[in-house]
Amino acid sequence: MLALLAATPALPLDEAGKYVAGAYVVFLALIVVYVAIMAAKLQRIERELRELAGFVETGANGDGQAAPEREEATSDV
């Protein structure tokens, strides 16, 4: 391993730059992919909640009761 280290001195800036950029870009890409997946999940939750609010409103109207406000149903999200 020491021989390997001795044979590989520090890279010049123009060559090292792409490796450093690569490492930071990979990290950023991972975070972006994770956030995108979580955003898709949150969108699904929001859609389901909207469907559920519509379901409650339809049921409440069918029973002759006043439908709850949409804002009230979603205010905790």
Next chain:
Amino acid sequence: MYGKGLRPLSIATVAAIVASLSLVFFYAPLDADQGFIQKIFYLHVPLAIVALVGFVIGGVFAIAHLRSGNSRWDAYSYVSIHMSVIFGVAVLITGSIWAKASWGHWWVWDEPTLVSFLIVFLMYATYYPFRYAIEDRERQARYASVFAITAGAFVPLNFMAVRMAQSLVHPRVFATTNGGLPGSMMLTFLVSLLAIGLLWVTLVKFELTAKSASGQLKRLRRALDAPTPGGRSRVAPEVS
């Protein structure tokens, strides 16, 4: 409940990351031995530390789950491990890039630090199939907690074993004798560690919030006997 304080935490995380990147690229001096490539150190090492600490935290939450039987601790444990596995992927990739730039190889099998981290990572990669192979929710949570505690205990043991291996490739730069990190580099490293730590906490909180919202939605759907997406309700009509 989990979303409380998420906004200021996210702002603090972004501020810490910006400060960290500024210090890395505009303040910290170039390493005399490795040159510019050493900048990967400020990303790779904090990621590794936070991932390993995250695994241990997952084990601590698992202990709380087994002691109390409260499923909230199981969720904490699961999300901590999940986030640490994602950070572990980043550690392995950034480490490989650093190895290629410094040593000319993407992976070096006789370096204990690398191999031990890979072992820990692969061990935690089995957490998912292990957990989801069990259908009963209670048993799943209990067995997953036992796994998290056992594996969490292995992490510091593994760390100590590597320290005792006395590698020459990864010098112990945090030592107080025989030349540790100079002040400017240490400050940059600590700010980077804080930034990555905050990022881990923010993402854990973010995922817990999403899981909590999803769980509450399911409970609401059951309580209202509403149709599930793609499924049919026993009594209620389909919602278009």
